[in-house]
Amino acid sequence: MSFNILIVDDSAAMRSIISKTLRLSGLPLGEIHQAKNGVEALEVLEENWVDLALVDINMPVMDGETLINHVRENPDTEDLAIIVVSTESSETRIEKLLEKRVEFIHKPFTPETLREKVCHLTGVEYGTSTVSSNNFDF
Amino acid sequence: MEQALYQATILTFEELGFMFPVPDMDVLGLDPKTSSAISIDFKGDFDGRLVLQVESSMMPTIAENMLGEEMPVEEEMQRDALGEIANVICGNALSMIAGKKAVFKLGAPQFMTEIEETEDPKAVAHFNLEEGRAEVLLYTKGKQ
Amino acid sequence: MKHIIGIADMKVSSKPDDTLITYALGSCLGITAYDPVAKVGGMIHIMLPLSSVNPNKAKENPYMFVDSGVPEFFRACYKAGAVKQRMIVKVAGGASTHQSDKEDQFQIGKRNFLMLRKLLWKNNVLIESFDVGAKHSRTMLLDMETGDVTLKIQNEETKL
Numbered sequence: 001m002s003f004n005i006l007i008v009d010d011s012a013a014m015r016s017i018i019s020k021t022l023r024l025s026g027l028p029l030g031e032i033h034q035a036k037n038g039v040e041a042l043e044v045l046e047e048n049w050v051d052l053a054l055v056d057i058n059m060p061v062m063d064g065e066t067l068i069n070h071v072r073e074n075p076d077t078e079d080l081a082i083i084v085v086s087t088e089s090s091e092t093r094i095e096k097l098l099e100k101r102v103e104f105i106h107k108p109f110t111p112e113t114l115r116e117k118v119c120h121l122t123g124v125e126y127g128t129s130t131v132s133s134n135n136f137d138f
Numbered sequence: 139m140e141q142a143l144y145q146a147t148i149l150t151f152e153e154l155g156f157m158f159p160v161p162d163m164d165v166l167g168l169d170p171k172t173s174s175a176i177s178i179d180f181k182g183d184f185d186g187r188l189v190l191q192v193e194s195s196m197m198p199t200i201a202e203n204m205l206g207e208e209m210p211v212e213e214e215m216q217r218d219a220l221g222e223i224a225n226v227i228c229g230n231a232l233s234m235i236a237g238k239k240a241v242f243k244l245g246a247p248q249f250m251t252e253i254e255e256t257e258d259p260k261a262v263a264h265f266n267l268e269e270g271r272a273e274v275l276l277y278t279k280g281k282q
Numbered sequence: 283m284k285h286i287i288g289i290a291d292m293k294v295s296s297k298p299d300d301t302l303i304t305y306a307l308g309s310c311l312g313i314t315a316y317d318p319v320a321k322v323g324g325m326i327h328i329m330l331p332l333s334s335v336n337p338n339k340a341k342e343n344p345y346m347f348v349d350s351g352v353p354e355f356f357r358a359c360y361k362a363g364a365v366k367q368r369m370i371v372k373v374a375g376g377a378s379t380h381q382s383d384k385e386d387q388f389q390i391g392k393r394n395f396l397m398l399r400k401l402l403w404k405n406n407v408l409i410e411s412f413d414v415g416a417k418h419s420r421t422m423l424l425d426m427e428t429g430d431v432t433l434k435i436q437n438e439e440t441k442l
Contacts, residue, residue, distance in 0.1 A: 010246060011218055011219075011221060011222040011225065011247075012215060012218045013201065013204055013205060013215060013218045013219040013221075013222045014222050016205050016215075017154075017204060017205065017206075020205070020206055020406075021408075024406055024407075024408050025408070058225070058229070058243065058244040058245075059246075060245075060246050063243075086229075087225065087226050087228070087229020087230055087233075087244075088229065089229065089230070089232075089233030089238060090233070090238065090239065090240060090241045090242070091238045091239060092239065092241060093241055107154075107226045107229065107230075108149060108150050108152075108153035108154045108226050108230075109153065110153060110399070111403060111408055112408055112409055115408060137208070137404065137405040137406055138352075138353040138356045138357060138405050152396060156396055156397075156399055156400030156403065157396075158389075158392075158393060158396060202404075203400055203403075203404075206403040206404045206406070207404070208404055
């Protein structure tokens, strides 16, 4: 079984970091979709089957919390596995988010922390990386 | 407030940038002509702005480290990477200053095309890194 | 057979009855890599983060520094039959050598680990598990039959 992933963050750099971590984690991956705000994310979800979404909170146009509310209200996506990846530290806000059945990773995070969370959520054990060497790495 | 800026900056540069900022007690500011800066507006328990300013020569290294790239990274992505560093510093610093009950909304990071000091910051933190110098400035409005 | 890896040293093995061991990891880093399919792996004991502080020394002995030693270590593992994508990497050490961070002016332990993490990230390697920091010394063992890594800290043994 391969997992289709959606990464939602207004930072292209952060989307790239998360994408690279997923590819190194050994998770069997299908499509990795990216969106820079909640509106784009909903468009992706409309058109594609997604197994796991990694969502930032502070984004322009539509923030992560609003996106999560929309996702949970839609019967087609109400059970989507979601990991919030955010600097959010407010206990009140985090509690509210956890009530929406999401997991939470605090920025800054190490790639290993993200891998652990993803593998735990998907039930996949740490696998071998799917990244092959290029001319620049050892 | 300064303590929070120092802690949040060290944490962020280490974890995301694999860089080692050392607090610098020399308060000489960075030269705007050879610096790059990101500004983030925030609203919440108190409103204000955080500015991260670094020597421009550091930009490629910051991006390459974050992305795990050996190849040079495009300028737009370099700005994006610096913006994300600023975003993470801001979120963490505000929580350290205002406590875990506080709620803030952070605006999108803005690359500053002109670096001008129009007002006095509430707190400043200066850093030396192997790659160059950096500064984090916190401006606040109203009551904190 | 027990093989002791000294400071700024490394060893690769493909013999299931070998145990690789390194002692007294203070601010130094002990790094193990193990391919569980090929049952090939090794251990390296690194002292300092960057070879640019002493390029001549790095030429003499690349295993002294993270940036010169770790790539050589990985290549030695590949030569012995390990496959990169299968290699499990574990790290121990990087301790502070003083009572407080303020006194540990150079923070070599921390810098070693940071340099290693940057190098591995750029080279598409994630760490499986690590035990770094704090102020105590560590002994690290790699069992070549199972790939198990054991740490000895103040007379207590734990699996990493």
